[in-house]
Amino acid sequence: MHFILHSDIDQGSIRANLGRPEYSYYFVLRAFLPALERLGTVELVRDPLSEIDPIFDRCRDRGETCVHLSFSPPNKTPLGLRCPSIVLFAWEYSNIPYESWDEDPRNDWRVPLGKLGRAITLSGHTARTVKAAMGEDFPVRAIAAPVWDRFAKLRAAGVPTPIIAGAVLRIRGIVFDSSMLNLSVDLLVPPLRPKERTKETEASSEGISSERHADATPVTDRALPVADADGPAGEGSGPATVPPEPAAQPPRSLRYRLGIGKRHLIEWYRETLRDHLPRPLSQAVSWSGRVGEASMRAVLKRLDPAQVARLKLDGVVYTSVLGPTDGRKNWFDMVTGFCFAFRDTPDATLVLKMIHHEVGDYRDTLILLLSQLAPFRCRVIAVHAYLEDKAYARLIRGTTYYVNTSLGEGLCLPLMEFMASGRPAIAPRHTAMEDYVDEGGAFIVDSSLQYSVWPHDPRWMFRSERYRLDWESLVAAYRESYRIAKTAPERYAAMGQHAAKRIHDLASISVVTEQLRSFFQPEPIAAEPSDRASLPPLVAVESA
Structure with missing residues (x-):
């Protein structure tokens, strides 16, 4: 059997994507590799739309069963491939999304799951939510990522x-x-700045130094000690009679300005323009936005410490x-x-x-x-x-x-x-x-x-x-x-x-291998899974 594996994040990009949505699917894919290698040949691809079907065609020509495993949420799994695809995903909420938004029907997860025809989840909880949405007869299997064997040295x-x-x-x-x-907590309060004084104020304020204190500390974006309540001391200093000037705001960084601009631009587009654009054009704008965000992050990226x-x-x-x-x-x-x-x-x-x-x-x-x-x-x-x-x-x-x-x-x-x-x-x-x-x-x-x-x-x-x-x-x-x-x-x-x-x-390799074997072997995998004719009412799944 030939397994084609894909995750949006791979070994070359994992460091730059730590903490981003779906970053953990890379580690899940890596954990499944030993079990899948016991069942057949494993091949990783970076561009599923251009790479998967040619591999599938070659496997079919030599009579080898081929399946694509997508390590991603259902709405991000490629549809319409000649190669049969199975989504392997995790989900922690009480139900799967059953509504669409942004004019994309795939956001209703019942749509891609129905087209794919079967699924693997990483937990029993997720499998129950899928069955609640797709029906008890929907072929879904809960198989955890096999992590046990990697830590044999620590146990030894x-x-x-x-x-x-x-x-x-x-x-x-x-x-x-x-x-x-x-x-x-006191160190979180910025220091107070003495107020600039006019000649009239200086003349009428006995005991106040005629010069602005040379050591007045400017406000920065770092937490600094609080100034004394009476203000900085100078020659002949006494209780201050002039209220302190409000602390100056820290300078706005390039990152801050770009972030604010991006947020307002997206809100303006969604509220005023998106609904009036033809769908192909709105999809193109969405794609260009993602490219622009990636470019911005590349400009602002810092070197690793x-x-x-x-x-x-x-x-x-x-x-x-x-x-x-x-x-x-x-x-x-x-x-x-x-x-x-x-x-x-x-x-x-x-x-x-x-x-x-x-x-x-x-x-x-x-x-x-x-x-x-x-x-x-x-x-x-x-x-x-x-x-x-x-x-x-x-x-x-x-x-x-x-x-x-x-x-x-x-x-x-x-x-x-x-x-x-x-x-x-x-x-x-x-x-x-x-x-x-x-x-x-x-x-x-x-x-x-x-x-x-x-x-x-x-x-x-x-x-x-x-x-x-x-x-x-x-x-x-x-x-x-x-x-x-x-x-x-x-x-x-x-x-x-x-x-x-x-x-x-x-989650040992031997246990997971047998679970995968039983999932793939009961019946042949159809080349083109048909859409499910009807979907049952969606209910929230409560854990037992």
């Missing part, structure tokens, strides 16, 4: 110790360490790998709960491995949050860097627990990888995590459903549901996990072994 190192002693990471990137920062940071981890270490600009990851709850639980616990550390292409997109938000939480004796570290496999393994070795506080997961590869390495977790048990998170290997955080929107819907219409966490339950999980790490190493070891077994049973 033995049962991890819950108390980390001097784990050292050398990271080529940027590290924010709360223990090295002078965190205070060259410095190497040395990071030492001690005590009970909690780690999470997340995209800081993805609101679904809910890392504010993670950080606030951690600092509340361990405000007076100096040997508790939270490591946030940030997955994003631009540190400036979240740096100020992070510093503001930590400053609002200060003072605290626990340690919060944010790492902005791309970690190669060896550095990632060192991070796992230096971790006691993995933490997930997301509002929904389509799979969560990092959580599975840490569990496969024998690290217990703190996590809710909803969406994809229902497949492998339980009380044997994790401290469960309570959650409940809330109304939500589909994240890529520009209309922001409330059509779906996601989960919200019980913050008090999260704090309790932090405290109980710390107690277990410090006082019950046997239970910690048992939880780690249970977590690893759950991932083995779900």
Whole structure:
């Protein structure tokens, strides 16, 4: 069998696309490669519209079965190819999109799924949402990405110790360490500038220096200490009688001006012009907008940080790998709960491995949050860097627990990888995590459903549901996990072994290979899947 694989992001572009929508499909594709190679020949393509059908024709001429696996959401999977295509995707909301927008029927996911005829999802939750929309007879199979085998060396190192002693990471990137920062809400207030005084004011204000203080500090975009309430002192200074001048606004950068211009231009186009354009022209404008955005980002792109940071981890270490600009990851709850639980616990550390292409997109938000939480004796570290496999393994070795506080997961590869390495977790048990998170290997955080929107819907219409966490339950999980790490190493070891077994049973190469074999072999794959004649009413799927 010949497998043609495609993802919009490949090895050459992954670093520049970290944190962008669908970036994680590259890692999912990479995880599936060993299992697919056991079933046949694997070929990766970069341009599916021009490359797939010629490969399919050659396979058909020599009598070889050929199928295209699209690692992308259904609305971004190419349709109309001669080669049969199967979409492999993740989804964490209570239902799949059942409405279209932007004059593109593919945004109603029932349309591309009906044309493709079958699908693979990364979790049982997603498979249930597909069946709810497409009917119980729709051929969809939940198959998790096989991550178990990659971490055999970490498991072979033995049962991890819950108390980390001097784990050292050398990271080529940027590290924010709360223990090295002078965190205070007061430092977020810009210094006051003395008001320019006229000769009349100087003559009538006894005790006020006749000269403007030479050391007056200009306002910058950095957090600076607050000036004394009486203003800068000069010769013969006394209480100020003139109110201070409002702080000057920081200069607007090129990035800021381009971003504002882009936002207003898009809003103007959508509100006044798009509906009056012929569809081919509106599609061309949409395409040109994407090209323009890529060009703008190329102009503003910064070089990767060259410095190497040395990071030492001690005590009970909690780690999470997340995209800081993805609101679904809910890392504010993670950080606030951690600092509340361990405000007076100096040997508790939270490591946030940030997955994003631009540190400036979240740096100020992070510093503001930590400053609002200060003072605290626990340690919060944010790492902005791309970690190669060896550095990632060192991070796992230096971790006691993995933490997930997301509002929904389509799979969560990092959580599975840490569990496969024998690290217990703190996590809710909803969406994809229902497949492998339980009380044997994790401290469960309570959650409940809330109304939500589909994240890529520009209309922001409330059509779906996601989960919200019980913050008090999260704090309790932090405290109980710390107690277990410090006082019950046997239970910690048992939880780690249970977590690893759950991932083995779900996501080892041997298990996934057999699941793929049974999915592809029951019946021949039709060259042109027919559209489904009718679609059942869509309902929200609640997790069991």
